[in-house]
Every structure is written in C-alpha cells, then in structure tokens.
Amino acid sequence: MMLRQHEVAERIKQYILQNRLGPGDPLPTEAELCAAVGASRSSVREAIKTLTALDIVEVRHGHGTYVGRLSLAALVESLTFRGLLSRSDDFRVLSELVQVRQTIEQGLAGPILAAFDDGIHGELLDLADQMAERAARGESFIDQDREFHLLLMEPLGNELITQLTAAFWDVHAIVAHTLDTSPESVRETVEAHHAIVAAVSAGDVTAFTRAIEAHYAPVRRRLQEGPGR
C-alpha cells in the first residue's frame, strides 16, 4: 500500500471537513479509521498524534477520538521551546515577544476604546484592584494579569486576537519565569494596569498607548541591563 503518513493525516482532515464536523464531535474509532483510510493502526495512530499536536483532534483514553478545539496550543509549545532553547542566547525570544505584544495592544488602541463597555470597565478595574492588593501582600497576581489582558481584547469580538493574546501571554509567563521581580517593578506594573483602565474609561488613545508602554517598561529594562542575567 505504502500510504504516506502525511496522506493519512490529510485524509482524516478531509473526513472532518466532508462530514462538517466541529470541535467536540466524535470521530470513528481507530479500527474504523484504519478501514476508512486503508492504513494500519500504527500509521493511523501516528497521524492522529500529528493532528493532536495541532489541536485538530483530541483523544480521550478509553473513550474515543474527537475533533479538537483548534486552539493555538501548538504555537505556545513551539514558541516556549524556542525560548528555552535559546535561553543562553540573550533572552532574545522574550525581547521579540514583548515587542509583538506591545505592538498589538497599542495598535488596537482605537478599536478597543471604540468597543468600550461599562461592564468590561468594571471588571478591568476590579482586576487591577485585586492586583494591587495581592502585590501589597507580596503575593503573585499572574492569574489576574492574564485575565486582564484577555479582557482588554474581548470586546473586539476577534477570536484570533483573543487566542493570540492568550498564547503570547502563556509563552511570556513561561519564558520570563526566571526573571526576578524587584518591588519597584511590581509597583510600576500595578500602576500601569490602573493607568490602562483609566485611559480606557476616558477614551484617551494617547494615554492608553503610553500606559501600555509603561506596562512593558520594567521587562524591557530588565532585558536591556543584563541578557545573560
């Protein structure tokens, strides 16, 4: 037979497309897939592994195979590994990542402020306050930070941007994990989040842009002063 592995994966994708399946929908069992695509179980399993890595399919042990959520988990995996691999290498990956995150958030200033919403504003302010409280107690506030940046993008209704934001945040958190956080940087970060909320509620684009820049200033400083730590 000699079906290429790539072709097996392609046929499974075709199966999903032709049957108009969506995330969560069940796929045939491995045995049925073998018969359907005309390959051995090993080959089918390897193709499924490839598709699983891309979150195109999702496998539950002892239960079945399903269409995946089509998240950007693969991007996170890929970028974090790059960050870990080039750790000696100047924090270059993190530096590049910060520029991307800042560019996207600043570039979307207009649309974000245009899609302003009172409910969102309340939630943002609440999160910023929580971050201040936790920081005062010397606790970490990474969960609130993640939620904050996601909430900022949510009103846009652009799912790709939301997922990219989440993915970049995740990579940042993993790659920057070793960066020490001085009390001053923490204070600066907390203040920046409050400034962002204020700019959003005031509808002030330039203030928003400045606040985003201030938000990333501590990391940028840290990256400049000592790449190799």
Add this chain to the structure above:
Amino acid sequence: MMLRQHEVAERIKQYILQNRLGPGDPLPTEAELCAAVGASRSSVREAIKTLTALDIVEVRHGHGTYVGRLSLAALVESLTFRGLLSRSDDFRVLSELVQVRQTIEQGLAGPILAAFDDGIHGELLDLADQMAERAARGESFIDQDREFHLLLMEPLGNELITQLTAAFWDVHAIVAHTLDTSPESVRETVEAHHAIVAAVSAGDVTAFTRAIEAHYAPVRRRLQEGPGR
C-alpha cells in the same frame, strides 16, 4: 513501565535542551532513543510525530532524526484548517486575520521607518514595479507580494515578527484562495504597494498607515459585501 506519551515527548525535548542542540543537529536513532527514554519504538515514534508537527524535530527517511527549524509551520497548519472548517461560516477567520495583519503592520510603522535602509528601499520599489508589470499582463504576483511584506519587516531584526508575518501571509493566501479578484481591486492593491514604498522612503508615518489601510481595503470590502460568497 507505563510512561505517559506526553512524558516521552518531554524527555526528548529535555535531551535536546540538556545537550544544547540546535536546529539541524542530529538526534540519536530511534533505537537509541528508546533505550534513552525507556519506551518502545511505537511510543517513541508517536512522540516524535508530535514534535515533528511542532517543527521541534525533523525526520529524514532513511537518514536520521534531527532538531527541527522551530518554524511556525504548526501555526499555519492550525489556522488554515480553522479557515477551511469554517468556510461556510462567513469568512470570519479571514476577516479576523486581516485585522491582525493590518494591526501589526500599522503598529510597527514607527520602528519600520526608523530602521529605514536604502538597500531595502530599492528592493521594495523593485518588487512593487514587478507587481505592476505582472498585473498589467494579467499575471499573478503573489510571490512578489509575499516577499514585499516580509522585506518590510526584515529591518526590524525581530525574527518572531518575520515568522508571524510569513505565517499569516501563508494562511491568508490559502484561506482567501477562492476570493475572486476584480481588475479594480488588483489595480488598487498595486497602487497601495507603491504608496507604501513612497511612505517608507519619505519617512512619513501617517502616509504609511494610510497606505497599509488602503492595501487591505479591497479584501475588507469583499468580506463585507458577501460573506457566503
């Protein structure tokens, strides 16, 4: 033994990290990897499949296994499949993608113009001219378009941005493949590229921003008028 699949992949990644390997460096053979991580060939092969999908490892049939190029191929795969899956669904994915591309290019206006370079300017102008010529002959100019947008980002020296630009362009080309191109849209697109070059050489940020917006105007229009075709 019962090693989780995920752990096998993790151990292979650890191997790469601990041995300070980089793209192109050879990995042990399958048999050696089996002994190293303590798993069967099947399990190791499936783990390798996962890592291959992320371009963390690269396999050459009959030759060996190597560290991959760490490209964003997985992102392209993932996003294109999403686009194909929701094709009926309003071209929503393409619409979101256009906003991301435009945001990044406009948001980087400052840094791009700051990193201006005569050599780049000449190449950009050359590409824009080629596009005009090919358009006049009714030919496609997608290769020149891709090169143009990559060249625009190159002076930044941010490899992540370069790869994201390439990935987004690739997804756009695949997902928008069915979009018909009216002669007027083509003319508009060609003009936009010349306007971008002019703005870059003049160092005019607002002109650059306007040119980028004009560049994506035809697609946006097409997306608005008829989602389902």
Add this chain to the structure above:
DNA sequence: CTGTATTTGTCCGTATGTATG
C-alpha cells in the same frame, strides 16, 4: 460494587522503503 465490553495506550516482531558508501 462488580463484571464486561469498548476504546485507546504500549509493546514486540517482521518486512519494506530509503539513503550512504
């Protein structure tokens, strides 16, 4: 709670395709 059936996970043995010398 206890089997039992179904489904995925792991392993092994063997044969085949592919590149190198």
Add this chain to the structure above:
DNA sequence: GCATACATACGGACAAATACA
C-alpha cells in the same frame, strides 16, 4: 550491484482507562 544503517509500515498481543449494565 551489494552491504549497511536508518526510518517506515504492518499486524498481533496485552495493558489501562472509561462507560454501562
């Protein structure tokens, strides 16, 4: 053409997880 080393493919057997009667 041949030998070697490697990845690829196949089929069968058993283990582990889940669901259900």
